[in-house]
Amino acid sequence: MAQHPAPTALRPVSEHQRRIADLLGLLTPTRVAPAEARGLVLAEPVTAPEELPSFDNSAMDGYAVRAVDVAGASEAAPVRLPVAADIPAGAGIGVLEPGTAHRIMTGAPLPRGADAVVEVERTDAGTDVVTVSAAREPGSFIRTAGSDVTAGTEVLPAGTLVGAAQIGLLAALGVRAVVVRPRPRVLVCSTGSELTDDPVPAAGQIRDSNSHMLAAAVEDAGAVAIRRLWVADDVPTFLSTLDAELEAGVDLVLTSGGVSAGAYEVVKDALAPRGVEFTKVALQPGMPQGSGTYGEAAVVCLPGNPVSSLVSFEVFVRPALRASYGHPRPHRPIVRAALTEAITSPGGKRQLRRGRLDAVAGAVRPWGPPGSGFLGWMAGADCLIDVPEDVTELAGGDPVDVWDLTSWGRPATRSGGS
Ligand code: AMP
Ligand code: MG
Helix, strand or coil: CCCCCCHHHCECHHHHHHHHHHHHCCCCCEEECHHHHCCCEECCCEECCCCECCCCEECCCEEEECHHHHCCCCCCCCEEEEEEEEECCCCCCCECCCCCEEEECCCCECCECCCEEEEHHHECCCCCEEEECCCCCCCCCEECCCCCECCCCEEECCCCECCHHHHHHHHHHCCCCEEECCCCEEEEEEECCCEECCCCCCCCCEECCHHHHHHHHHHHCCCEEEEEEEECCCHHHHHHHHHHHHCCCCCEEEEECCCCCCCCCHHHHHHHHHCCEEEEECEECCCEEEEEEECCEEEEEECCCHHHHHHHHHHHHHHHHHHHCCCCCCCCCEEEEEECCCEECCCCCEEEEEEEEECCCCEEEECCCCCCCCHHHHHHCCEEEEECCCCCEECCCCEEEEEECHHHCCCCCCCCCC
């Protein structure tokens, strides 16, 4: 018991979240091509340089006419008009003489003089002479210039998350560049002399999973993992590696391992004397945490156990990364669901248990043991069950907050639990 600090010595999760978000801050906006803005957020609004559609065009395949020339048309008393022209999409703008029709395709420009389109379904589809069996009001089936977007209006306000529809609109308007906050550049660094990339690890060695996992999580958060590496538990090697890598320009150094209370804690040994703060956060898993700056970069030091690493990335790093480029929803969506079975949680620590959510039934099933060494279970989970600091026991049926992690892909079958 003696080596465990009293719960009051632990930093609340929300306080450490704020500290990490403050460390990263807001990145400076930059100008990029629309395709590169996908998943990013506009830092400046986009004003339409022109109107959409840019010319009056047909909303249907049919016949461009003067409404007055088909005014009396009906099934019983159809009107026959000579077809004076054929207008495919992409044609130039023609002129319709009174008493004639032009066969027109969807999106093709309305000829001057025409004020209505009769759908092909209400005609005999004639090519020389067309028989029209319905009257149409002026304006029928015409998309008028500017009816979608007016030139000079703000079509995309600052703060818009750029996705497929926005990229489509920018392309339609001929906008070649937009101003967004850039993707944060993250250096992902695993530490540990036991780690290897060797396909067949020697006795006592393990494969480095954290750098692969955290690089994926970084990219999933909309940031760029500019480098992924691991270094042995050796302070001079660790520091010289960081110094070399930082020359490329890095917003965040994200380390894993070497932050707890044992010997050979390389990250702590190297960075604590250089102003990085190492602290214990009231979180399970993920209690030992480091944060600060090194050179120009923010530094976040996560614990080495893979589950602790990924859960603390979720809690502290993902929201801070997303906030740094202005994402309107930095946090995972939280849903309320009923536990399928009882769980316990340590007093004085916020517990984030892995779970599987059945959002339709509003039920969440604890998935695997609470310990930090169960990466296999974590890989089968699709949510985190958030148990508050002061709660030590929950019964089956109790409601809990659940962080929906489904951007990792929800498993197809959720019913049987296997
Ligand atoms: P540490 O925080 O360095 O004491 O590591 C805690 C535990 O996590 C140890 O069992 C490590 O072997 C393991 N670990 C640390 N880093 C990694 C990594 N990159 N990949 C897989 N396991 C790791
Ligand atoms: Mg280690």
